[in-house]
Amino acid sequence: MSRINDxxxxxxxxxxxENFLKDRGVSEISYIPFTNFKKLSEDQKRQLTKVNHTWKxxxxxxxxxxxxxxxxxxWWIIAYYNNKPTEASISIGDTIIIPKPLNILITxxxx
Numbered sequence: 001m002s003r004i005n006d007x008x009x010x011x012x013x014x015x016x017x018e019n020f021l022k023d024r025g026v027s028e029i030s031y032i033p034f035t036n037f038k039k040l041s042e043d044q045k046r047q048l049t050k051v052n053h054t055w056k057x058x059x060x061x062x063x064x065x066x067x068x069x070x071x072x073x074x075w076w077i078i079a080y081y082n083n084k085p086t087e088a089s090i091s092i093g094d095t096i097i098i099p100k101p102l103n104i105l106i107t108x109x110x111x
Contacts, residue, residue, distance in 0.1 A: 044108045051098040055090045068098045077105060 011028045021027060053064060061075035069077075079085055082096045090096060099105050 038109070038111075040108055045099075047104055047108065049100045051100060053096050053098055055092055055094045055096060057092055059090075060087060064098060068100065069102045074102060077102070077109075080109075081105075 062072035065075040066072045
């Protein structure tokens with residue numbers, strides 16, 4: 001039983017993934033589809049403070065989230081804002097933006 005009870009939960013169990021699921025000893029994988037956030041307008045972006053961060057060896061979104069937001073759970077906001085879905089999309093020396101404050105950003109994304 002999942003620790004997350006969410007009515008949006010979907011199940012991945014079709015024949016296309018048969019070998020993948022069998023190799024892992026499961027019949028299905030449950031997931032919650034990504035919410036389609038809108039792109040922020042320039043006016044909305046001006047409401048935010050932006051902290052530049054130069055990517056270095058050992059950096060991870062969850063570590064930056066802990067440092068700037070107090071929780072690793074908001075790593076996806078940094079990834080989303082920078083249009084870099086994974087750390088593999090960033091090279092050492094690249095500059096990413098940490099948008100702040102978190103509460104305003106979440107409000108803007110969910111309007």
